[in-house]
Amino acid sequence: MDNELTTLCYIEKDGKYLMLHRTKKKNDPSHDLWMGVGGHFEKGESPEECVLREVREETGLILTDYKLRGVVSFSDNDWYEYMFLYSAYGYEGEVSDCNEGDLVWVDKEKAVTQLPIWEGDRIFLGLMNEGRPVFSLKLRYENRSLKAVELDGVKWSDHQIISYLKKDKR
């Protein structure tokens, strides 16, 4: 079985996230959406080696303070991905150009409620903002539409999913 392993990091500063507007990469399933920075594991990397390298490559920043927030198990039809999700609170360096899109500091609330992001991202960003301890979130998509959510092994009802997504849009 081939499991895609990735990291995603939300770097915070002054109430803002460093968001990547994915505009430049070809055949990007996230084209034109916004998200944190990260990418695929290279052979033998630990999660933190991957996130440090990806942040450095995509932003030019060296993280000095970062924390694992959760693990997200994605599926969409026959595609599976396991993503280690990080927050970062400290770094060295200046933000440089990114070859995958445009990097913009965005107010945290606005990032969740107003930018075009994946539906599931609204859920884990909400959990992060609530300060929930390290969580395991399973997100099942079909044709890019969110169909099922499980948090720490407990399945959410459709009602819960809808009201959670609405809550974040308030």
Add this chain to the structure above:
Amino acid sequence: MDNELTTLCYIEKDGKYLMLHRTKKKNDPSHDLWMGVGGHFEKGESPEECVLREVREETGLILTDYKLRGVVSFSDNDWYEYMFLYSAYGYEGEVSDCNEGDLVWVDKEKAVTQLPIWEGDRIFLGLMNEGRPVFSLKLRYENRSLKAVELDGVKWSDHQIISYLKKDKR
């Protein structure tokens, strides 16, 4: 890249771990060693779905209280594995026979210090016993011998590794 994804669970009761003495499986790299119970992810499983299924299959127990303790990134020459490590504190059912070996309740201290276990297992069992929050541990083996340890992105010196393994053997 093919990443092996697994879970490993240490079920606790009355100061003991439910340890599996790996004696029955053919071509088992852990043959004759002792460890918790767990195994490989099936397609699309989340970490907790995998650990619940593996514990049920190997022990007959249904976990009712379990917690992610860490993620361990293993390598040994050209082999790579990412393992989600759990503690379990509650379950339903009775321990049944396991087709991979013998299940024995072993005093926690004895399990770490006296049973034949992988060197790296002494390290993560020590971290679990210290009550460390969810950690990321990288263990690099060569030909089954532990060569390098990184904890939450910080490399241990050889001195640290040796003294930690000795400490656990006190």
